[in-house]
Amino acid sequence: MISEIPEDWPNRSFSRKVQTGDLSWHVQIAGNGPIHVLLLHGTGSSAHTWGELFTELAKKYTVIAPDLPGHGFTRNLGAKNLNLDALATKLSELREALHIEYFDHIIGHSAGATLALSYTLQNKQAKTIVGLNPSLISLPSFYHRFVAPFLNPIVTSSFFTAVLADLLPHTKMIDSLIDSTNTNLNTEKRNRYKTLFKNADHLNGSMSFMAGTDIPGLLEQCKKIQSKLTFILTEDDGWIPAQALQQVIKQYFAQAKVIEIKGGHMFHEANEKYAIELIEAALLEERREPCPQ
Secondary structure, three states, rough: OOHOOOOOOHHHHHHHEEEEEOOOOOOEOOOOOEEEEEOOOOOOOHHHHHHHHHHHHHHOOEEEEEEEOOOOOEEEEEOOOOOHHHHHHHHHHHHHHHOOOOOEEEEOOOOHHHHHHHHHHHOOOOOEEEEEEEOOOOHHHHHHHHHHHHOOEEEEEEHHHHHHHHHHHHHHHHHHHHHHHOOOOHEEEEEEHHOOOOHHHHHHHHHHHHHOOOOHHHHHHHHHHOOOOEEEEEOOOOOHHHHHHHHHHHHHOOOOOEEOOOOOOOOOHHOOHHHHHHHHHHHHOOOOOOOOO
């Protein structure tokens, strides 16, 4: 129910619930343009991450921003441990339920960019994919320090995740995770993540999303992607080092445009206006060749 979403939640007025099988999606939709833009958040986040970017893009496009399964206010009554391919299939089901034929552009942050690539491999290819600090390298050090210890059958049981979700907002762990991204988020934005992690399903979904990502397997398939690719990297990303990411992009995405700027992993939240400028420029840039149908 929409009633469970806090009154001051970003873009709440655009929220709706959509049922597909075992999933009750929370998705925010705005705009009425003929071009559809899909926004995919990263691990541990939700549609709230898009903030002003969502409403600005909605002035030109129809924008769809879901909470991914196991995240935010999307409720999953079925299999909890969905891998990347399964998540891509679920996104296709959501698109069909919304009676949308095609996502023209997909913008993904971190693991959301990885999911954008997986989705595109299963469906009609998007004209443009924009990846913000895409998670295309091995799980970063923060994962091993903070998250990996929780990934075992005991701790991920419903009892322990419920207890952990109750405790986390009262510890420094969430602030430590945000600090490790080298992103300067204000108190209001930090508190939104604390709200999310009060929910045991969100905690478990966040851990499962990372564990279910087969990056090497995905990269081997990405040569099939003919969408126009733009990757925006930040120099100070504490989770996905830009230098290592550059090497992966050079090897597997030789035709991609790469933009490197200053900022941390969640720069699009810390500097929304700049992020909007970069993304709008990427979407407006004309393709040299028509995208395959």
